[in-house]
Amino acid sequence: MRNTFFVFFSLIILFFSEGISKMDQNYGHFKKKENQTYNSNSTNQTSSIKIIFMLPLFLSSVKDEKIDNENKQLSENALYFYLGAKSAIDFLLLKNKKINVQVFDTRNERKRIINFIHSYDLSHNHAVIGPFFRSSLEEVAKNNKKTPIISPLSASDSLNAYPNVIQSEAKDIYLSEPILEEIKLIYQNNKIKTLYLLGEDPSKKMTTFIKKKLSQWNVHFQIFYLKNNFFNIKTSHNLPFFAIFLGGDFFIGKEFIDFVKNNKKIIPFGIGYHNVYYKNISLLREYKFLFTTKYHFNKNDEKKRKMFHFLKKKFGNYFNKYQLLGFDLTYDIIEKLFENKNLFKTIDQKSFSGLISKYKYQKISDKGGYINKGLWIIHL
Template identity: 25%
Template sequence: MATDTVMAPGIMTDLSKSLKKTNSRELALLLPFNMNRVESDTIRMQLLRSDKFLNMTLDFYAGALMAIDSAKVLGLPLKVKILDARETKNTSDIESLRGSLTSADAVVGPFFQSNVEKTADLLGAGIPVISPLSKEPGKPYPNLFQSMPSPDKVKMAMLDYLKLKDANVVAVVDPKKASSRVLIKNNYPSARFADGAITAATVKLLLVKDKMNYVILESESTGMIKNTTKILFEALPEYQIQLVVLEKTDELDNDEIPLARLTALKLMYPSVTNDSDTPESLLFAKVFKQKNGIFPNQFATRGFDVTFDVILRMFQEQEFKEVMSGVVSEQIENKFAYAPQNGGNYNTGVFIMYYDHDLSVKQAQ
């Protein structure tokens, strides 16, 4: 699989080109199979039909197995342990697995934040633990790497992108979204806010001709989104406008809001995943279907991306922690740009996506 990566934050390189294969490495996958609940084939079939958490685990595992296969293709001397964390949100079997984890060079899992913190604490600073799915910032540990960007980091990525542009920024914020207003004011002080009733007249007062106008719309009200996008759409002949949201919510998919309107406004949003159809994602989907009989969902792709990224970092000249903090990587759908903060390590890798006129989703440049 192709993988674009970075030797210093912001500079892309390919980690598969700098692999060091002289020493073997051991990876432990600590996943919540909860096999203790499966007493018979009948129970297993019932769980597969009804247990969403088990299905998510198996999807992630299928993706991780493809990453391990890819490592074999690269000729990496990789040993893998697959362990059942037997976890729920409040319980796990991690302490009894300590003896099986002490030889690992890196651990991926468990899923729940409290359990991944327990694992990092139990294993100590010498063994890196990668949290694959939790969005919670949680308690920082020097050996714990949160691979999923937090919701706040995702929103900040959008504002950081806008800061790089020579543009007029207008914010239309629902009164119920006070936290969004504060976030925008604190991080983009020059943004011009539309206060009071949102009408064509009040919005046009804030727009600038002969310059790009980024209009941040923060609302979960279908009516407000419908009204604001209509006003902006009708202003397109006079102004350069691009619609921006800090979080892509289900309300944007409402049938009352025409997709043609959102594409005309080139709706732009921050995303943990690259939602465009890249050659790499299409190839991955094809190979995954050949192996598993179904196309990969987001958890299967996440399983591949997190696992393959960790494997590539394990087989570099530098120490693992050095590679984690100094290398930005991009896999099939996910970006990994770890930054140390308050004694922990957090992924800041976010994509900026937009709707294009041909109804496709593309990555903003």
Template identity: 20%
Template structure:
């Protein structure tokens, strides 16, 4: 749990002050050290080191001596483990009056209708409502004049080169300085007008290009791809797109996208460029792997022309007034917080992976301050203006409220298993219990075997669910014996026995009877869900594996290279193995980012493309106006005690 404490205090809302003996310290560069590493060690910014050591901008060598500022005797605000707060909106708020229109307001405040819509997304779908309070974007005319003067200065010899950043909702001076690798002090020196005041939306901050160390990747910038990202494949005699897609696990369209010459068909001997299913890389997850038929590799069809924003609303529930010890105790004892931090840790690796793919995504992490009955979504609304997608909150009623407030913006529910209200912009990423059970029945229908259900007397709803959805199922009632089962079994085909009970004794008795009958019949056990009863000491695991028990699962419990790669990366970064919530955080976050950058847009991609990450599959379907993930795995036990995906 050590990594959780580290993660938590990377979010804690406090700043510290440090006192040094002198103004500077000398630091000898160790092997493999970077300027960023040194800056973190001394709790300064990389800019502070570059300012004192200009040559270090060209790289540093082992053994070199660097000056590191300590501001002797003066309190230095180190911003230790600072969490970004949503910016307090300093913009005018207008209350809509009767007969007012968007056009009239744009003229009244000298802003465009498009800017008004961007600052208030709900008016796009609902229009203006009497009494509604809307945010008025500001242009900052003083800044425009300043920018004009700065442009003239650019022509002067040796004059500093400036650039400008337009403030977006949710941004702070600290977050912007961090994004551009600048110190907060320098940013305020360049923009004295906002030094002691909150940032208004639309304000143009002046930045010194020569002082920016960590520049953003320009949209569409070409990054060098890993050398082993692709392999060459020679088309075999009589090979078709159908056989090749089943062999390599990507679609015909994806093959043609990588190989335009193949648009007229495959020819024997043709050399194709295909994703490497086993890249020797521990950094980029989701970029290259083997896919099952029908699953799209979203990483090969990315459109990186535009920078987009993703927001994560996670319930850290930070108490700003609490002391360090009480917060540490909360990390040690609060299970809900630990689940949140696990999800967050996985999401961070997904964000790193997206950046390694060259995806120009900006991510906001906001504290949703939620319980099962409330959240801070009303207070966070200003910080979500202009985002392209939102993951969270966790609880169903909170994520539904978020979808209603942010109409038109995709809202992804990351953990709730409830079906909830069907909203057009809400995407339930966890299959419901009924979807999981239905997946098992659909698989059995596909196999066209003889299906016999053994259902506990207390499970009347389960029996009715099977009757309603699979008319051909036979039912075996009471205590199972060979005499009861033999008339129901078919010696000419596979017999699937669906078992649903809460009694360990009934499970034990049923599998013993079925095991004996396997001498004369083809039998495979199936359950509607994998419960703790199956792990009871009364139930012989050896018989479950002999019967190759089938079960439906939201997560892929079988071994796969992608999961192994993620586990390795997570353990290296956090010192522990990832649990289901960490894997969920990675899968949901990466899947959403990849869908945000598809050429056809997020909604169309959701409707037409299935995807798969490390442990989770995303196959969205529209039902009664809502969007639900039907991605369920059918797995089975093997006699060698392993778990495989069922054929």
């Protein structure tokens, strides 16, 4: 007997008609309520998983061209995110489940969001993905304390206190932790005394975090921070030292590479991806260079290749960051809901590596929410 499985896509307070620029074909996904039926030979049917997306789509405004450039870009990012999310749902359909998906267009208006959450019972959903921004997330979280609220883009200390908020975007400061672990290990064996922090750190959060972490470990260095002009650094040619590149523009990246070339005793690391790394692979491999990044595509992963080809069939050769983030996040959340519809039971039990993102959630405290500490550690 053939069984039929359903994915329901419905739009809440969402209005749209055709006729907008290059995004027409994608916005067409929202013209009407969608019902799609998929077939499987399995006999194990279960009740549906219910997810709602709260995204700043600005659909009616885009259609009428009553939108400024900033919000138009935000609208496109949100749409790409949703299209990636919808593709993840399509990819998971062979899991023999029913998934009910609803979309609310926030238009990035706080009042609109407040009105919605007071008129619609979110507790019937197994997860809420969105809104994009912190203040709106807080409104949703404090009015729906038992429903998992996933923050897709915003990672903020202000969200830590909400026990039902899951911050999927890893904070930049955590990119330093694997590097500091390496430095601590080398330090214990070699007692190297000097650490240079090189590149841009406008808020000083990264340098402050690094100094605090090393102090907690009782690892003592002379620490120097320079944004640029690394050629002014006077180092001893006989003594090894650590250098962590914090990132920056092309010229700062080139300065870092020149600094490495001119210092044979350097032990270099990188926080975050920079294109100078792959332009200088041979050089950096001599130093066993390691860098950390939040986003990385591993072409050698067989499962990822299947996902990638699935997306390629849908969208051709063009992808952007938001499509891939939408795909990865939605895939991970739904997979965990397949295991247990109470997301809080599974969210921090195992990590997941998507097309470009990693998710490794940790509970902040007994009364706090969840943060993502999933990162890529790349050895050139």
